[in-house]
Amino acid sequence: MSPAASSRWCPTPEQLMILEEMYRSGIRTPNASQIQKITAHLSLYGKIEGKNVFYWFQNHKARDRQKLRRKLSRQLQLEQPQQLFYYHLNHPPHQFHGANFDSPAGSSALQQFSYENNSPGLLLPQGAGVASTQVMNYSWKMDIPHQMVEMEKSMMTSYDHDWMMMMMMEKSPPTSPCCSTTRPLQTLQLFPITATNLKEECTTPKKLSA
């Protein structure tokens, strides 16, 4: 098992970190001089050659772009902006700094999350409004002392497990926006809730501090 002669470069954590740092800092295509210097520096942390540095940047840049492109195209083939919800959630249209928009009517951005695809995973417990309207009917079934419940791993039911498997199988894009077509549809849509509920808009206090 001598570390000898691996056929290809294997960056050490330090090297990788530094390279990534440089990449983040803007370096994309270092020239010969830069590569020389980078190599010299990184060689302090492990075996490395100039070509490794060169290829690393090439590959990293390419894969970055590729990843982004894939994401974009996926995005584009969706007619429905459903995908954008969490983005807007995270980036409110305007900085409502102190003003919490409690006016039920307006509140643009957060509104566009039409629950067309509100697929409650299987059954809903006693008529809960699911993710929408928190009607506050949930009985918190946990008054259990924290320290007890703390480490209960492995109490996952096989049901949960299967569900998760399916969940993860779904590679990424919801694909076809319109119903049917190729829809895994492992979830029953029992509640065609149609956004009539006031939900986030009034439950999201948006900086409700104070």
Added chain:
Amino acid sequence: MSPAASSRWCPTPEQLMILEEMYRSGIRTPNASQIQKITAHLSLYGKIEGKNVFYWFQNHKARDRQKLRRKLSRQLQLEQPQQLFYYHLNHPPHQFHGANFDSPAGSSALQQFSYENNSPGLLLPQGAGVASTQVMNYSWKMDIPHQMVEMEKSMMTSYDHDWMMMMMMEKSPPTSPCCSTTRPLQTLQLFPITATNLKEECTTPKKLSA
């Protein structure tokens, strides 16, 4: 009154377990569709909204990375990093598609930038005997495009940081002679900031309560 509603989501043990299991299984940035399903499913175990799931993954991923980086940074401080091989523990395979580029060959045109700007100062620390073995015969082409320099972020040793700064400052491209076009160039900080504004990442123990 019913102020009972706590201002933030508090995951139940079941919810947390399932989320962690998913994370372990590879889910990092679920899309809206996935989030919806996850939310619906987890709502069986307690109150939860889509944004909770969204934030959970964001935070978990970020803190995971952070933890890892901290660990690596600590290792960076080691004297002889030469023998660190615990790298693939957490890094996805780099996927250097098999092809070994032992002789990039081909385009030899770009050797032009041979001006040895091997800067003085903190370049090439003395012990770098390893580096000397690298012959560095570049014969690949590399164009040197623009290079934005922005700095910040330092989770490396101040040595690394300074070195990188210098590295990036080197605007080597033979392009535009000296006419500094029109760039406010506000991102370039040349001042000897010294180690006072390093990020806490690897230097400060934060609060140090003891």
Added chain:
DNA sequence: GCAAATTAATGATTTATTCAAG
């Protein structure tokens, strides 16, 4: 044992990047 006080975790927001399209 018990709360007040303090510290550690972590949920929720904001800010700063990135790449590529316009």
Added chain:
DNA sequence: CTTGAATAAATCATTAATTTGC
């Protein structure tokens, strides 16, 4: 050069753990 979309980093804020004095 500017902008859109998306993410990651940094930060704020609140909850849970824990320490501590009684």
